[in-house]
Amino acid sequence: MNPGFTWNIITDIQWMWSLPSMVNAFRAGLAVALLAGVVGWFMVLRRQSFAGHSIAITGFPGAAVAVYLGASATLGYFGFCVGSALLIAVLARGSGTGAGERAHSSALIAVVQAFALALGAVFLDLYGGFLSSTSAFLFGDFLGTTDADVLTLVAVSLAVLVAMAVIGRRLLFASIDPAVAVARGVPVRALNILFLVLLGATVAEVSKLTGSLLVFALLVMPAATAQVLTARPGLSLLLTVVLGVFVTWFGLAWAYFGNQATGFTITSLAFACYVLAYAAKSVRRSFRLGVA
Amino acid sequence: MTVFHDSYMLTALVAGTGIALACGLVGYFLVLRAQVFTGDALSHVAFTGALAALAFGIDLRVGLFAACVLIAVLFGALGRRGRADDVVIGNVFAWVLGLGVFFMTLYTTNQSGSSNSSGNQTVNVLFGSILGISSGEAAVALGIGLGVSLVLLLIARPLLFATLDEAVAAARGVPVRLLGYAFLVLIGVTAGEASQAVGSMLLLGLLAAPAGTALLLTDRPFVGLALSAGLGVFDVWVGLTLSYFVPNTPTSFWIMAVAATTYAVAMAYSRIFQRRARVTAAVS
Amino acid sequence: MTTDDAVLSLHDAAVSVGGRLLWSGVDLTVRPGEFVAVLGPNGVGKSTMIKVLLGTLPAAAGSVSVLGQRPGAAGEQIGYLPQRRNFDASLRIRGVDVVRLGLDGDRWGVPLPFSRRFSAARRAADERVREVIDLVGASAYAHRPIGECSGGEQQRLLIAQALVRKPRLLLLDEPLDSLDLPNQAGIAALIHRICVQESVAVVMVAHDVNPILSYLDRVVYIVGGGAASGPAAEVITTETLTRLYGTPVEVLRAADGRLVVVGGPEAPALHTDRHGDRHEALR
Numbered sequence: 027m028n029p030g031f032t033w034n035i036i037t038d039i040q041w042m043w044s045l046p047s048m049v050n051a052f053r054a055g056l057a058v059a060l061l062a063g064v065v066g067w068f069m070v071l072r073r074q075s076f077a078g079h080s081i082a083i084t085g086f087p088g089a090a091v092a093v094y095l096g097a098s099a100t101l102g103y104f105g106f107c108v109g110s111a112l113l114i115a116v117l118a119r120g121s122g123t124g125a126g127e128r129a130h131s132s133a134l135i136a137v138v139q140a141f142a143l144a145l146g147a148v149f150l151d152l153y154g155g156f157l158s159s160t161s162a163f164l165f166g167d168f169l170g171t172t173d174a175d176v177l178t179l180v181a182v183s184l185a186v187l188v189a190m191a192v193i194g195r196r197l198l199f200a201s202i203d204p205a206v207a208v209a210r211g212v213p214v215r216a217l218n219i220l221f222l223v224l225l226g227a228t229v230a231e232v233s234k235l236t237g238s239l240l241v242f243a244l245l246v247m248p249a250a251t252a253q254v255l256t257a258r259p260g261l262s263l264l265l266t267v268v269l270g271v272f273v274t275w276f277g278l279a280w281a282y283f284g285n286q287a288t289g290f291t292i293t294s295l296a297f298a299c300y301v302l303a304y305a306a307k308s309v310r311r312s313f314r315l316g317v318a
Numbered sequence: 319m320t321v322f323h324d325s326y327m328l329t330a331l332v333a334g335t336g337i338a339l340a341c342g343l344v345g346y347f348l349v350l351r352a353q354v355f356t357g358d359a360l361s362h363v364a365f366t367g368a369l370a371a372l373a374f375g376i377d378l379r380v381g382l383f384a385a386c387v388l389i390a391v392l393f394g395a396l397g398r399r400g401r402a403d404d405v406v407i408g409n410v411f412a413w414v415l416g417l418g419v420f421f422m423t424l425y426t427t428n429q430s431g432s433s434n435s436s437g438n439q440t441v442n443v444l445f446g447s448i449l450g451i452s453s454g455e456a457a458v459a460l461g462i463g464l465g466v467s468l469v470l471l472l473i474a475r476p477l478l479f480a481t482l483d484e485a486v487a488a489a490r491g492v493p494v495r496l497l498g499y500a501f502l503v504l505i506g507v508t509a510g511e512a513s514q515a516v517g518s519m520l521l522l523g524l525l526a527a528p529a530g531t532a533l534l535l536t537d538r539p540f541v542g543l544a545l546s547a548g549l550g551v552f553d554v555w556v557g558l559t560l561s562y563f564v565p566n567t568p569t570s571f572w573i574m575a576v577a578a579t580t581y582a583v584a585m586a587y588s589r590i591f592q593r594r595a596r597v598t599a600a601v602s
Numbered sequence: 603m604t605t606d607d608a609v610l611s612l613h614d615a616a617v618s619v620g621g622r623l624l625w626s627g628v629d630l631t632v633r634p635g636e637f638v639a640v641l642g643p644n645g646v647g648k649s650t651m652i653k654v655l656l657g658t659l660p661a662a663a664g665s666v667s668v669l670g671q672r673p674g675a676a677g678e679q680i681g682y683l684p685q686r687r688n689f690d691a692s693l694r695i696r697g698v699d700v701v702r703l704g705l706d707g708d709r710w711g712v713p714l715p716f717s718r719r720f721s722a723a724r725r726a727a728d729e730r731v732r733e734v735i736d737l738v739g740a741s742a743y744a745h746r747p748i749g750e751c752s753g754g755e756q757q758r759l760l761i762a763q764a765l766v767r768k769p770r771l772l773l774l775d776e777p778l779d780s781l782d783l784p785n786q787a788g789i790a791a792l793i794h795r796i797c798v799q800e801s802v803a804v805v806m807v808a809h810d811v812n813p814i815l816s817y818l819d820r821v822v823y824i825v826g827g828g829a830a831s832g833p834a835a836e837v838i839t840t841e842t843l844t845r846l847y848g849t850p851v852e853v854l855r856a857a858d859g860r861l862v863v864v865g866g867p868e869a870p871a872l873h874t875d876r877h878g879d880r881h882e883a884l885r
Contacts, residue, residue, distance in 0.1 A: 482703065
């Protein structure tokens with residue numbers, strides 16, 4: 027049972043951070059917000075939210091299979107997430123922007139997701155009585171972050187973020203205007219595949235903390251909110267990360283003091299931000315139209 | 319074959335057929351309109367709805383259907399002409415999942431004693447329990463499946479027109495927006511019913527695989543529609559049969575395996591066939 | 603000059619989009635078999651006029667009557683070709699299916715399988731589709747996925763779709779827009795032939811009058827606020843256009859007979875919500 031929330035903020039924070047697991051959770055939260063924010067920003071821009079969600083879901087059977095085979099869950103997460111990312115990226119036809127191509131690729135993504143889940147069902151069955159772990163796989167265990175977790179998270183984050191920094195500008199070009207980018211010599215198809223793989227790695231790593239179902243929220247919501255508020259890429263990216271850190275940290279604190287699940291608290295905060303941003307934009311637009 | 323002498327298999331078959339028909343037909347338009355994500359989101363919404371119902375002690379099904387249909391309409395309202403935006407769906411859906419977690423904690427903490435039974439319920443909601451369906455429930459599933467199929471067949475032609483050629487259809491008097499909403503409600507009802515049988519997680523497979531396969535195999539719209547429905551039924555029948563012969567494995571796995579395999583075969587076929595067609599066209 | 607048999611008539615019509623008055627004082631009467639072009643600089647509201655005629659946008663002032671009724675009521679007798687409609691290559695639907703949708707896409711239900719053998723109506727429908735595809739000259743490629751056809755071929759099929767119900771009025775929104783010169787000439791000739799042969803009134807929005815100049819009966823030229831309508835030779839002149847634009851404009855005739863408008867100012871880049879009409883159009 028967590029101590030109640032007093033209105034003396036300083037004491038509360040001191041209390042919370044006296045627990046090493048909470049400190050780790052906050053450190054992890056920072057890294058996750060940064061990683062998921064940057065990758066998620068591109069994912070939202072490229073309208074690949076469905077792919078991101080599906081890849082996240084495939085992590086769950088991956089973990090189940092790995093644990094059944096005696097390996098670590100992390101390996102399972104990575105294997106399945108990156109594997110399904112590659113499958114989707116390679117089998118999707120063309121650049122995926124035509125109406126028919128979107129239809130076909132979304133069908134493919136759905137089949138990959140559903141089949142991965144079906145596999146998970148089998149291994150769940152075989153392992154039997156696995157249900158508490160199901161919960162952990164699907165919903166995560168943010169408040170139980172260990173030192174080792176933080177270290178691996180930082181390592182993977184650095185790797186992915188460096189890769190993103192290297193390909194960033196070309197990826198932006200390829201995302202916004204693939205036809206012209208190809209003409210200019212940008213390796214669009216290779217970038218498409220690489221991006222999905224990076225997305226898979228991000229998802230796999232973040233899923234360990236937030237669970238397969240809710241990693242999606244951290245990928246989509248801060249980025250979507252930022253893109254509602256501004257069209258300038260640099261500002262938008264920065265805003266995404268700031269929002270991500272905000273909802274993660276406050277979500278963690280809320281979960282701790284209110285004895286709620288982090289999944290619920292973080293998504294609720296993030297959604298509230300999104301709704302507020304949307305409302306603010308609508309108000310601003312109607313105001314401008316009314317005056318003009 | 320002795321398979322169908324076992325009454326539980328028969329009830330499963332009846333329920334499965336109704337659901338497969340609805341999923342095949344609805345799924346065809348779902349893929350055509352690139353609204354597969356909506357279907358996926360609604361299946362997870364079903365999860366939250368069911369858990370909310372459990373937490374509040376109401377009938378599971380009420381929560382399922384209410385949540386699915388309401389959120390489906392919400393998606394429509396938040397989009398253009400009845401089609402929702404990817405990002406909006408993502409956000410609403412991520413939040414609904416968060417709510418699901420909330421209701422799950424509520425439900426499990428309220429359940430005094432066996433955390434196992436609540437865990438069981440969660441798994442059932444996720445993966446379904448078609449073999450455990452009672453004959454009454456099977457009849458309902460068949461009824462709803464047939465009902466959805468009938469309504470869809472009724473609106474199929476204008477919906478196709480509105481999907482492929484929106485501006486002209488609207489000019490011709492087709493109620494594009496209304497049809498969009500009607501279709502979303504159909505998805506919601508299908509999601510609500512099917513997730514009970516095959517589970518909310520695997521409903522997606524039945525919505526996407528038969529339809530995706532059909533679209534790979536034919537260009538003609540109404541042939542594709544029929545093919546999608548037929549493939550759905552085929553997937554369920556063969557899947558159920560397979561699960562009968564390999565006991566102690568989850569049924570939903572077999573159904574999904576058949577669906578995924580047919581899809582993969584169709585994909586391979588279309589790649590090879592198209593390459594050959596392209597070569598002949600280039601040569602001629 | 604009676605307007606009893608007029609296919610459409612606009613009298614002192616005006617339209618506003620997003621709170622801004624686009625054009626006003628437009629007078630136009632079109633009789634069966636006439637070929638009328640709606641011209642003007644970009645952004646002036648030509649497509650908006652089509653929307654008014656279709657009934658998807660209400661006129662802010664004046665009276666509009668289409669086929670003797672208010673706009674939007676006679677949708678069945680109007681063939682419509684929206685602007686820049688492009689079926690991308692990945693959408694695998696055949697040309698015949700697209701044309702067929704134009705015939706019965708708004709009827710409820712599904713076509714029953716094997717009904718061809720038993721239903722005379724179904725056979726007649728198939729025959730009509732074949733007939734209209736022949737009319738536009740698209741028989742060779744109508745059975746291929748429409749996305750694989752070239753721009754000119756797609757336009758022919760789409761014109762077939764607009765014609766399949768034997769409409770009395772054809773509304774075309776910049777159909778020659780993305781076509782090369784030979785295709786522009788071909789489609790323009792096709793439209794003229796249909797206009798004469800089938801006695802269909804054609805109202806066509808265009809930003810370049812030259813491909814259709816020799817076929818036109820009349821022209822409506824809209825310029826920021828005002829409009830002039832009449833025979834092309836009277837409207838597209840230095841005097842008329844200078845008066846419309848309010849600044850010196852010259853109309854030159856090239857050696858091959860083409861008209862060039864020189865000195866017309868660019869449409870002001872007003873940042874209004876171009877899609878403001880969409881919100882109203884969804885009612």
